[in-house]
Amino acid sequence: MKITQIKFGMLRVPLKTPFKTALRTVETVEDIVVQIHTDTGNIGYGEAPATAVITGDTHGSIVEAIDKFIAPRLIGQEIANLNRITQLIQTALEKNTSAKAAVEIAVYDLFGQLYGAPLYKMLGGGDPVITTDITISVDYIDKMVADSIAAVDRGFESLKIKVGKDIGLDIERVKAIYAAVEGRALLRLDANQGWTAKQAVYAMHTLEDAGVLLELLEQPVKAQDIDGLKYVTDRVHTPVMADESVFGPMEVVELIKLRAADIINIKLMKTGGISNAIRIADIAALYGVECMIGCMLETSISVAAAVHVAVAKANVITKVDLDGPSLSKFNPVDGGVIFNESEISVTDAPGLGIREIRGLEPIEV
Numbered sequence: 057m058k059i060t061q062i063k064f065g066m067l068r069v070p071l072k073t074p075f076k077t078a079l080r081t082v083e084t085v086e087d088i089v090v091q092i093h094t095d096t097g098n099i100g101y102g103e104a105p106a107t108a109v110i111t112g113d114t115h116g117s118i119v120e121a122i123d124k125f126i127a128p129r130l131i132g133q134e135i136a137n138l139n140r141i142t143q144l145i146q147t148a149l150e151k152n153t154s155a156k157a158a159v160e161i162a163v164y165d166l167f168g169q170l171y172g173a174p175l176y177k178m179l180g181g182g183d184p185v186i187t188t189d190i191t192i193s194v195d196y197i198d199k200m201v202a203d204s205i206a207a208v209d210r211g212f213e214s215l216k217i218k219v220g221k222d223i224g225l226d227i228e229r230v231k232a233i234y235a236a237v238e239g240r241a242l243l244r245l246d247a248n249q250g251w252t253a254k255q256a257v258y259a260m261h262t263l264e265d266a267g268v269l270l271e272l273l274e275q276p277v278k279a280q281d282i283d284g285l286k287y288v289t290d291r292v293h294t295p296v297m298a299d300e301s302v303f304g305p306m307e308v309v310e311l312i313k314l315r316a317a318d319i320i321n322i323k324l325m326k327t328g329g330i331s332n333a334i335r336i337a338d339i340a341a342l343y344g345v346e347c348m349i350g351c352m353l354e355t356s357i358s359v360a361a362a363v364h365v366a367v368a369k370a371n372v373i374t375k376v377d378l379d380g381p382s383l384s385k386f387n388p389v390d391g392g393v394i395f396n397e398s399e400i401s402v403t404d405a406p407g408l409g410i411r412e413i414r415g416l417e418p419i420e421v
């Protein structure tokens with residue numbers, strides 16, 4: 057099975073409600089879809105969102121990175137040579153992790169199709185059902201409380217509460233939500249870099265002293281502020297998770313050696329795809345560090361790939377934040393992984409199992 061052509065499309069899926077974090081507000085998922093064609097007629101699918109405020113990637117940069125730098129190296133390559141192909145992708149250009157991720161996801165999809173096996177089995181196998189949390193956008197307190205209760209009523213047992221806007225209000229937000237759902241759901245906080253290290257310690261001590269039990273605190277400080285991240289990790293009881301501070305395996309090694317965080321959030325759009333996500337999971341397992349697998353605003357193409365990784369690496373990926381499909385108004389994908397609110401299950405269809413993507417607008421390059 058040889059790669060013959062790489063095509064692009066734009067996929068737009070409205071969100072059920074605006075997604076609001078300390079970094080941005082989004083109303084529609086707008087992602088680049090990559091289709092890798094082969095001489096056998098098989099097509100591999102990948103996807104990348106333009107999360108410019110986190111990865112630096114835009115729709116234009118994703119398409120250009122693939123079309124000008126990655127695709128020319130891949131035409132004619134045999135899908136069976138997976139490791140060679142992932143190296144060609146990762147070394148094609150610096151950064152551009154979302155573009156690399158989209159192409160890798162499509163290549164791994166084809167790798168599964170080549171051997172007639174679902175991707176998670178090609179990655180080592182596992183129990184094909186996982187459970188995700190759901191994000192509660194940062195908003196007025198009453199709205200966040202109502203959204204949290206609604207999410208719990210939908211069956212979500214873990215809520216990812218977005219904070220990071222105003223330290224005093226954030227503390228009140230979390231206290232109110234905790235009082236409303238205590239005993240029914242675990243709370244994870246994600247400040248998306250919105251606090252200083254001292255504010256984060258103050259907020260967590262205030263919440264801890266008030267008896268608010270939190271599962272974790274994600275990315276309290278600026279991505280580059282590793283000293284600040286460690287400052288918080290050293291001073292609070294709640295486990296601290298690094299998200300925007302770590303992209304690839306080398307950063308993970310440094311972060312773990314510094315003990316700057318307790319948990320690592322792996323996202324395919326930060327790692328540049330599946331090969332580095334697996335590397336990070338294996339490094340974390342060596343050091344006995346837990347991982348979460350997360351997503352950006354993605355549909356069930358690239359989130360499906362993350363699900364397969366989560367299933368295969370469940371030994372170290374103990375937390376799942378793959379709620380892109382649950383936040384969206386509809387699922388544009390026919391086949392593949394089944395997203396049923398908090399429960400996500402993988403079928404035994406080869407690769408990612410995607411049969412059709414509805415509403416894809418072709419992009420000419």
Ligand SMILES: C[C@H](N)C(=O)N[C@H](CCC(=O)O)C(=O)O
Nearest residue numbers: 107191350351352353377379380
């Ligand atoms: C969608 C997911 N639950 C999430 O919250 N991801 C964010 C970043 C998403 C974005 O801004 O597109 C995160 O973990 O920081």
Ligand SMILES: [Mg+2]
Nearest residue numbers: 246274275299
């Ligand atoms: Mg985060």
